[in-house]
Amino acid sequence: MKKENIGIGLLGLGTVGSGVLQVLRQNGGAIRQKVGTKLELRRIAVRDVQRNRAVAVDPALLTDNVNHVLDDPEIDIVVEVMGGVELARQAVARALGNGKYVVTANKDLMARHGVELLERAKAQGRNIFYEASVGGGIPLIRPLKHCLAANRIKCLMGIINGTTNYILTQMSCAGKEFDEALAEAQAKGFAEADPSSDVEGRDASYKLAILASLAFSSKIDLPDIFVEGISAVKLRDIRYAQELGYAVKLLAIGEDTSAGLVLRVHPALVPLTHPLAAVSNEFNAVFLEGDAVGEVMFYGRGAGSLPTASAVCADVIDAARTIRHEVDNGIVEVTFGTRTVVPISSQRSSFYLRLKAKDRPGVFASLANAFGDAGVSLDMIIQKRSDAETAEIVLVTHDVEEERFARAMEVIRALPTIRSINSILRVV
Amino acid sequence: MKKENIGIGLLGLGTVGSGVLQVLRQNGGAIRQKVGTKLELRRIAVRDVQRNRAVAVDPALLTDNVNHVLDDPEIDIVVEVMGGVELARQAVARALGNGKYVVTANKDLMARHGVELLERAKAQGRNIFYEASVGGGIPLIRPLKHCLAANRIKCLMGIINGTTNYILTQMSCAGKEFDEALAEAQAKGFAEADPSSDVEGRDASYKLAILASLAFSSKIDLPDIFVEGISAVKLRDIRYAQELGYAVKLLAIGEDTSAGLVLRVHPALVPLTHPLAAVSNEFNAVFLEGDAVGEVMFYGRGAGSLPTASAVCADVIDAARTIRHEVDNGIVEVTFGTRTVVPISSQRSSFYLRLKAKDRPGVFASLANAFGDAGVSLDMIIQKRSDAETAEIVLVTHDVEEERFARAMEVIRALPTIRSINSILRVV
Numbered sequence: 119m120k121k122e123n124i125g126i127g128l129l130g131l132g133t134v135g136s137g138v139l140q141v142l143r144q145n146g147g148a149i150r151q152k153v154g155t156k157l158e159l160r161r162i163a164v165r166d167v168q169r170n171r172a173v174a175v176d177p178a179l180l181t182d183n184v185n186h187v188l189d190d191p192e193i194d195i196v197v198e199v200m201g202g203v204e205l206a207r208q209a210v211a212r213a214l215g216n217g218k219y220v221v222t223a224n225k226d227l228m229a230r231h232g233v234e235l236l237e238r239a240k241a242q243g244r245n246i247f248y249e250a251s252v253g254g255g256i257p258l259i260r261p262l263k264h265c266l267a268a269n270r271i272k273c274l275m276g277i278i279n280g281t282t283n284y285i286l287t288q289m290s291c292a293g294k295e296f297d298e299a300l301a302e303a304q305a306k307g308f309a310e311a312d313p314s315s316d317v318e319g320r321d322a323s324y325k326l327a328i329l330a331s332l333a334f335s336s337k338i339d340l341p342d343i344f345v346e347g348i349s350a351v352k353l354r355d356i357r358y359a360q361e362l363g364y365a366v367k368l369l370a371i372g373e374d375t376s377a378g379l380v381l382r383v384h385p386a387l388v389p390l391t392h393p394l395a396a397v398s399n400e401f402n403a404v405f406l407e408g409d410a411v412g413e414v415m416f417y418g419r420g421a422g423s424l425p426t427a428s429a430v431c432a433d434v435i436d437a438a439r440t441i442r443h444e445v446d447n448g449i450v451e452v453t454f455g456t457r458t459v460v461p462i463s464s465q466r467s468s469f470y471l472r473l474k475a476k477d478r479p480g481v482f483a484s485l486a487n488a489f490g491d492a493g494v495s496l497d498m499i500i501q502k503r504s505d506a507e508t509a510e511i512v513l514v515t516h517d518v519e520e521e522r523f524a525r526a527m528e529v530i531r532a533l534p535t536i537r538s539i540n541s542i543l544r545v546v
Numbered sequence: 547m548k549k550e551n552i553g554i555g556l557l558g559l560g561t562v563g564s565g566v567l568q569v570l571r572q573n574g575g576a577i578r579q580k581v582g583t584k585l586e587l588r589r590i591a592v593r594d595v596q597r598n599r600a601v602a603v604d605p606a607l608l609t610d611n612v613n614h615v616l617d618d619p620e621i622d623i624v625v626e627v628m629g630g631v632e633l634a635r636q637a638v639a640r641a642l643g644n645g646k647y648v649v650t651a652n653k654d655l656m657a658r659h660g661v662e663l664l665e666r667a668k669a670q671g672r673n674i675f676y677e678a679s680v681g682g683g684i685p686l687i688r689p690l691k692h693c694l695a696a697n698r699i700k701c702l703m704g705i706i707n708g709t710t711n712y713i714l715t716q717m718s719c720a721g722k723e724f725d726e727a728l729a730e731a732q733a734k735g736f737a738e739a740d741p742s743s744d745v746e747g748r749d750a751s752y753k754l755a756i757l758a759s760l761a762f763s764s765k766i767d768l769p770d771i772f773v774e775g776i777s778a779v780k781l782r783d784i785r786y787a788q789e790l791g792y793a794v795k796l797l798a799i800g801e802d803t804s805a806g807l808v809l810r811v812h813p814a815l816v817p818l819t820h821p822l823a824a825v826s827n828e829f830n831a832v833f834l835e836g837d838a839v840g841e842v843m844f845y846g847r848g849a850g851s852l853p854t855a856s857a858v859c860a861d862v863i864d865a866a867r868t869i870r871h872e873v874d875n876g877i878v879e880v881t882f883g884t885r886t887v888v889p890i891s892s893q894r895s896s897f898y899l900r901l902k903a904k905d906r907p908g909v910f911a912s913l914a915n916a917f918g919d920a921g922v923s924l925d926m927i928i929q930k931r932s933d934a935e936t937a938e939i940v941l942v943t944h945d946v947e948e949e950r951f952a953r954a955m956e957v958i959r960a961l962p963t964i965r966s967i968n969s970i971l972r973v974v
Contacts, residue, residue, distance in 0.1 A: 145698055145838070255838065260692060267577070412847045414683065422840070
């Protein structure tokens with residue numbers, strides 16, 4: 119017997135929660151048709167039931183006790199959009215324990231406890247849907263689980279933090295330095311008052327953990343991801359990169375290599391001909407390579423109330439269909455192993471280096487020798503006069519092991535002719 | 547009780563069929579884990595069982611009688627990769643009649659008879675999966691059905707023909723004229739010996755019919771789609787477009803407007819800042835706008851053996867899960883209405899126009915007056931001297947109704963000072 123009327127409970131009514139309400143109202147008719155029955159929003163847990171809200175909501179639906187949602191037998195699907203980690207984890211666990219399906223937009227939760235919670239859901243014969251936890255409205259989780267299910271994923275590269283992409287785009291297009299671009303991003307609401315999680319790459323590393331665990335069927339421990347932010351990127355480097363044919367982007371990279379998984383987040387020079395180079399401002403994109411499909415890319419708005427709500431509501435629809443048609447929970451097919459992660463020192467990269475040296479004969483030779491002795495070969499070189507006595511030199515190396523490059527840099531730092539090492543960036 | 551071992555039958559063993567075999571072999575272990583049971587390839591119908599094949603295959607599997615596949619009770623999923631329309635239609639109908647699920651990569655079939663066959667499948671409690679019919683390995687059908695299910699799709703714009711995109715890219719980047727670029731595409735296997743279906747836009751119109759029917763939940767009749775190919779596009783127009791800040795692409799466009807559906811395929815000037823402008827060579831991409839998600843784009847290889855097989859195999863996995871978990875067929879949620887289609891004459895566009903005129907006082911004024919009298923306003927103008935007596939003029943209009951622009955053109959063609967109208971292209 120098909121279940122009639124499916125009950126929804128919402129945890130949180132902030133930016134995403136309000137968007138969910140708006141989408142369910144706006145497209146309720148079409149959604150009802152797709153599910154085959156009505157979705158009934160039965161209860162919303164909020165911190166303060168008295169607060170004025172941007173979205174109109176029946177006060178009778180509000181409660182300040184999450185358990186009124188989690189324990190309500192009339193609620194089949196719990197939508198967790200309250201954020202945070204510990205309370206959200208307890209709430210999700212309790213919802214699963216009560217036999218409910220869970221939809222979450224919480225990247226911190228899924229990055230830290232995703233595998234554990236998914237296994238708990240499986241043991242309960244339920245499921246957690248988390249499309250909205252990465253890339254806002256851009257379909258990423260479903261493509262990895264379903265559309266590309268016949269592929270072995272070889273690598274993924276993503277621009278999955280809108281704040282840093284906005285800042286880097288403004289630096290590149292409007293010629294702003296980092297601080298000015300950050301201030302503008304804050305003024306436009308693309309960066310938070312405390313931007314450190316975005317700017318230092320942590321936000322992107324959480325999202326990478328979620329994507330990589332699915333792409334490579336492996337548990338991912340956050341400390342295994344190498345993370346470097348963009349606060350040291352200078353306008354000058356972006357200009358040189360353009361001259362060399364590159365855009366500078368904060369990339370989250372996952373690769374399945376014979377030595378293990380490569381997992382890293384850092385600013386990188388991306389060739390202007392690569393589709394990721396054209397992803398501007400607050401937009402996100404994830405580029406994947408599968409052994410059958412070849413290269414694919416998914417592009418769109420990685421944040422915002424309605425885009426994120428689009429993903430949450432798609433998950434709600436899927437959960438509702440699962441319930442209505444008494445389908446197996448759909449999670450049986452996902453298993454997470456534990457893969458070796460290659461330490462950053464053993465990974466390979468091509469490097470961009472900007473430095474200042476005394477402008478005198480033999481300086482470039484000493485630099486070239488230091489690289490040659492360490493077995494690092496050079497791909498591109500620009501030398502410009504900085505002032506009467508100083509030359510600015512920009513180099514791009516060929517692919518090399520990180521520790522080999524680091525050894526060469528030790529020698530170079532010690533050269534008496536080198537005045538300063540200004541920038542080191544990776545090239546993809 | 548869960549069904550053990552699911553039987554697959556293949557109709558056709560050409561480019562796509564061989565790719566399907568290869569993917570099932572290459573990633574069989576992972577696929578088995580995802581489905582939860584083994585997929586057994588039981589029979590392959592081919593035209594000539596004796597023919598030498600690129601892919602190794604057990605001769606005992608081959609038959610030259612499609613009914614040996616369609617009527618085999620051990621076969622649960624029929625994979626139709628034989629192509630053509632009439633025989634494929636009969637085969638799919640017979641497979642459904644025999645209670646089988648169908649996976650097809652056949653765009654001609656789905657564009658012409660998709661809605662009818664999907665309704666037949668529904669009546670049988672079965673389903674047809676057709677992700678591979680548009681965009682090769684790029685996920686498009688599943689995102690429209692599932693990931694964006696909570697959205698009203700406002701418009702879609704796609705580069706969904708690799709041959710024409712390759713030709714236009716070669717014209718733009720290598721400075722080739724159409725004929726030379728076409729010959730190169732043929733030499734590289736990106737264009738067929740008879741390229742007319744690609745070059746004249748028919749292939750793209752079939753794919754648009756499939757995408758638009760899903761995006762707008764409507765039956766689409768092929769004759770309702772306005773189609774114009776790229777054979778009249780000149781290198782000179784591509785150069786002017788670049789000067790004005792545009793790339794020239796063959797676009798398939800679908801829009802849901804208050805007057806009805808807009809459905810058209812034609813070469814178009816796309817702003818260089820638009821993500822579609824960066825889609826080069828044989829790559830495809832579909833750009834969508836939903837009322838919640840905003841702008842999203844899906845990018846990848848739109849053709850080829852393995853990319854297409856990636857989509858076919860994802861469908862096979864979905865069909866197998868459906869069977870194994872005794873799920874409802876998943877089609878109930880898709881219903882196709884019949885929407886009004888706006889005739890091209892009532893649609894609105896901005897136009898690019900290149901013409902030659904006598905180089906004498908008042909010529910430009912007569913042109914400007916003709917546009918002004920018809921209510922067409924101009925956005926951009928370039929005038930260059932062509933020879934001592936002739937000026938070449940390039941104009942871009944603001945948005946205008948097609949028939950209003952056509953009326954202005956009638957007047958302009960009759961002006962004694964106009965030597966030739968060389969190109970008219972639309973701008974998006």
